[in-house]
Amino acid sequence: MSLRGFTRRRLLGAAGAGTALVGAGVAGGYLAGSAAEPDPPAQAIVPFRGVHQAGIITPAQDRLHFVALDVTATGPILRQAVVALLKRWTTAAERMTAGAEAAPGGAVNRNPAAPPTDTGEALDLPAASLTLTFGVGGSLLDKLGIPRPAALADLPPFQRDQLDPALSGGDLCIQACADDPQVAVHAVRNLVRMGFGTTAVRWSQLGFGRTSSTSTTQQTHRNLFGFKDGTNNLKAEDTAALDEHVWAAPTDGAAWMAGGTYLVARRIRMHVETWDRTSLTEQESLTGRTKGTGAPMGATDEFAPVDLGSPLIADDAHIRLASASSLGGVRILRRGYNFVDGSDGAGHLDAGLFFLAFMRDPQRQFVPMQSALARHDRMMEYIEHTGSAVFACPAGLGDGAYWGQSLLEA
Numbered sequence: 001m002s003l004r005g006f007t008r009r010r011l012l013g014a015a016g017a018g019t020a021l022v023g024a025g026v027a028g029g030y031l032a033g034s035a036a037e038p039d040p041p042a043q044a045i046v047p048f049r050g051v052h053q054a055g056i057i058t059p060a061q062d063r064l065h066f067v068a069l070d071v072t073a074t075g076p077i078l079r080q081a082v083v084a085l086l087k088r089w090t091t092a093a094e095r096m097t098a099g100a101e102a103a104p105g106g107a108v109n110r111n112p113a114a115p116p117t118d119t120g121e122a123l124d125l126p127a128a129s130l131t132l133t134f135g136v137g138g139s140l141l142d143k144l145g146i147p148r149p150a151a152l153a154d155l156p157p158f159q160r161d162q163l164d165p166a167l168s169g170g171d172l173c174i175q176a177c178a179d180d181p182q183v184a185v186h187a188v189r190n191l192v193r194m195g196f197g198t199t200a201v202r203w204s205q206l207g208f209g210r211t212s213s214t215s216t217t218q219q220t221h222r223n224l225f226g227f228k229d230g231t232n233n234l235k236a237e238d239t240a241a242l243d244e245h246v247w248a249a250p251t252d253g254a255a256w257m258a259g260g261t262y263l264v265a266r267r268i269r270m271h272v273e274t275w276d277r278t279s280l281t282e283q284e285s286l287t288g289r290t291k292g293t294g295a296p297m298g299a300t301d302e303f304a305p306v307d308l309g310s311p312l313i314a315d316d317a318h319i320r321l322a323s324a325s326s327l328g329g330v331r332i333l334r335r336g337y338n339f340v341d342g343s344d345g346a347g348h349l350d351a352g353l354f355f356l357a358f359m360r361d362p363q364r365q366f367v368p369m370q371s372a373l374a375r376h377d378r379m380m381e382y383i384e385h386t387g388s389a390v391f392a393c394p395a396g397l398g399d400g401a402y403w404g405q406s407l408l409e410a
Contacts, residue, residue, distance in 0.1 A: 068170025207337025
């Protein structure tokens, strides 16, 4: 890709220092100076093109801006409008993930009598490991007259769901992850802006403080209940497990999804004030882990195998109900973030976990998992699912390809 005319950043160190690495990766993977380095340099660049989309098994960055959009174009121009938009988005996304403006000279060097083609708030900021991941909702396939893969069926209602339609669904989604929140917001803002006339924002979510590690190089972070979250998550280095549980195969029923994956997004409000009045003993019993080390109850190391035969782990503990052993081997790749959206009218924090997870088939993986948790997990007394969506994320892009091409030109 040519970045001729870019003025936002100078790909810091790309030419000589070796800290910004472009195009040498495989499988949409993340590259940094050292595999053992837990905190990548802010100027690190994640390759945009690869076998799989970036932002899935990429080591989770610290910040998130997620947006779901509806396609407003209708009639005979619908498919043409969607294709044209996705081509524009792809060009801009590739530029921004490389540390460039959305368009060459976009912020200040174009016609001063016209609106700039880049909003400019990321000028002088490094790439910050920005990844942009694209997904298609089943509702868009319905509009285009394309059969949905069985895996993309709407999720069933789960016990205790309190879903807000204004925070659910969507024809398209874009997940922006970065180590700088302004870089992620800039990317989504500019892509949304480019969609005027074809798409409209349905809902969006900002996130901070990743709650899952997606690589063995990362430490496990904590959620807003103060517990380490995602200790047993699938990791990027376990390629066999990813093939089994995350990446769609050509034989899975939709050829255009081969090498892709499905994304489940759930906005989970956590009633932190109630939790904060709960004893430590009760908190640890609910989770099945100790709060200090994150180790399973009865163990001292966070990564110690979970002994489900131990009476110290309650029958309705979260760790037991969510384990692969309790779910017939089901596993998913979690990539969630904390969020705080201010306070509600009662003075309580509107805060929680924006749950993002990638998997090969939500119907066979997420649905049985969430069904078990909704029925039996005592932690459900402290949380509330307020938003929900599922998207298909096609495979990564080869040279010259655009987002959604495998679907729209199949």
